[in-house]
Amino acid sequence: MVLQRVFLTNDRQIDSKKEFVLYWVQTGLRIKDNYSLKFAIETANKLNKPLLVVFVLKVFPNGNLRQYLFLKQGLLEFKENLKMLGISFVVKKVENFKEVIRLFNRACLVVTDFGYLRRQRFWRQYFSSKIETTFVEVENNSVFNVKIIFPKKAEFAFQLRKKIFERLAFLEKDFSLPEVRIKERLFFQACDEVKKIFDGLQFKEDVTPAFFIGGEAEAGRRLNLFIEKKLPYYRRYRSDPSKNFQSDLSPYLHFGFISPVTIVRKILKSHSVKDENVFSFLNELLVWRELARNFVYFEPNYDNWQNLPPWAIKTLDRHQSDRRSHDYSLEALEKAKTHDPYWNACQKEMVITGKMHNYMRMYWAKKVIEWTKDWRQAYQWLVYLNDKYELDGRDPNGYAGIAWSFGQFDHPWAERPIFGLVRYMSASGLERKFNIGAYLSKINSLEKAHKESPPERGS
Ligand SMILES: Cc1cc2nc3c(=O)[nH]c(=O)nc-3n(C[C@H](O)[C@H](O)[C@H](O)COP(=O)(O)OP(=O)(O)OC[C@H]3O[C@@H](n4cnc5c(N)ncnc54)[C@H](O)[C@@H]3O)c2cc1C
Known part of the structure; x- marks a missing residue:
């Protein structure tokens, strides 16, 4: 074949x-x-x-x-x-x-x-x-x-x-490239x-x-x-x-x-x-x-909430008015000013380095859903932040990853506040699975080094 x-x-x-x-x-x-x-x-x-x-x-x-x-x-x-x-x-x-x-x-x-x-x-x-x-x-x-x-x-x-x-x-x-037969310089650009x-x-x-x-x-x-x-x-x-x-x-x-x-x-x-x-x-x-x-x-709506499966839209809507522990503005999120040190760390990792760790991307998106009054607004903010700071942003993977966080490609889970049947992730899960303190130290050092010698812009 x-x-x-x-x-x-x-x-x-x-x-x-x-x-x-x-x-x-x-x-x-x-x-x-x-x-x-x-x-x-x-x-x-x-x-x-x-x-x-x-x-x-x-x-x-x-x-x-x-x-x-x-x-x-x-x-x-x-x-x-x-x-x-x-x-x-x-x-x-x-x-x-x-x-x-x-x-x-x-x-x-x-x-x-x-x-x-x-x-x-x-x-x-x-x-x-x-x-x-x-x-x-x-x-x-x-x-x-x-x-x-x-x-x-x-x-x-x-x-x-x-x-x-x-x-x-x-x-x-x-893979090999054939040799070019006519080697003519058509336009010259130094x-x-x-x-x-x-x-x-x-x-x-x-x-x-x-x-x-x-x-x-x-x-x-x-x-x-x-x-x-x-x-x-x-x-x-x-x-x-x-x-x-x-x-x-x-x-x-x-x-x-x-x-x-x-x-x-x-x-x-x-x-x-x-x-x-x-x-x-x-x-x-x-x-x-x-x-x-x-x-x-x-999927024509790949970068907005309308791509979600009906069960996800229905369950998120049913929990739209659930009380949120926090309700952050886009500015607070962008500047990594939340109460959660793990979330702030991964937001900073993305802003400083241009690439957030895969596992933290899932946590990052789930928490924005949890802390935003309107889940449709959360969707838009995630696309905006991902495309702006990730060097691999504006990619099909990013749109699919965000959609996954809202239930796309997934199945319903046990019902809980705000998320309804959409899969949830917690800070205690991070603590149980990893040495999350080591991750925080890594990002702190990155931040310090970045402040002391910011990267050059022109090279
Ligand atoms: C909310 C959210 C946002 C995301 N945004 C992006 C994005 O903007 N751009 C992007 O490329 N990926 C995105 N991903 C998918 C994944 O996190 C990254 O592809 C991965 O972290 C890239 O790092 P790597 O190349 O070192 O991955 P590795 O683990 O080394 O994987 C190798 C390659 O496999 C592919 N891959 C890995 N994980 C996934 C995945 N979950 N979905 C699709 N392809 C994958 C990527 O092309 C990756 O480069 C996102 C995931 C989530 C949950």
Whole structure:
């Protein structure tokens, strides 16, 4: 079985008289396991044309320095790697999309990375219908394309698990890029020019740079470190926030600096899927991550409460007027000024480092439901905070994770105040399971170090 990755999105003919093949890169900012790039090179070679790779830069609403600095670091590395392959790359900052259409129309064919979120899908549909050239989307950031693996909305993770593990045998065994035949420098843009474009961006929100360096090389380094030092203990320690046994790859996956295919292939080269640590990790990377892609693709309300199953809405509404022990404003939450030191610590972890520990993300969301008078308001605030501070925010995983906190993909539990039948989490649970004091000390030290030497903004 060959995994389908290439999807034709319009019915225009390839016009081989045009100037180049164009790869509009969005979430494939890497060389390794970049299936869109591979398809673009193969097509350019067939047509005997040069290849142009373009990153269209437009600041998304509420974009911030943290995200764009990480992106810039990865883009500059990608640009240098493409140069070594003889491929031209430009970052094009645009105010209106007419100029993008003009550029796309000069291409024999436009290739892009498959998009899952509303905004990504809107732009793909828009360009595909407006341009006078063939438009192709390539599945480049999931192991299995959402339309193939389970072509309707999944309600539970188990619906995907078996299908995914069965199909693992068909994963491409290796990956190599063909050499580019026509190495013509189409547009020249120096690194300094790219830096200047980014340095000129204005952000409304001031969020400090995260504790992560963007790019493909750093993603690869983290993957090696994970396989060697953390994977052997993953199942036991992955949920313990006082330790760090997660891969820390989510920001790199989100920006496309690494492919999930690379991660799976590398792990399975030296480990069996029957190893409990490997299975536990793949259950997150493949099942839960691909369930999140299914969720945003088939659920139009993926980022608001209306996606919730009827039982969850009903039970939360029934308990809407239950007395809350605390009723915090968004500002109090954002500034980590609650009565709960564990909650404040994880909020600070997110604000300072750009990545909160997975277990604390669940606790974090559950407590906002508990301390907000209106659970629908809580939903909105969680999406806002997650997308603003998490370096891996604005990702299908984030929308699915928040929805899960309100009962999505879960079953009803025993009834209790405020939550009704939705699963609840308590501070005493954290104390019972982990050395939560060690987590608090870790975050205190981070906060102190961050105050004493705040990260640089421009590098
Ligand atoms: C309220 C809430 C908000 C969340 N927000 C985000 C977010 O904005 N972005 C994000 O990428 N993840 C989010 N998650 C899911 C999860 O917490 C992170 O993916 C994980 O902590 C990332 O760290 P890691 O890469 O070190 O994970 P690892 O444990 O090393 O896992 C490897 C990879 O598997 C995937 N994965 C792990 N856990 C999950 C999960 N529960 N659901 C889907 N995929 C998963 C991720 O791609 C992750 O990078 C959220 C979860 C909750 C409960």
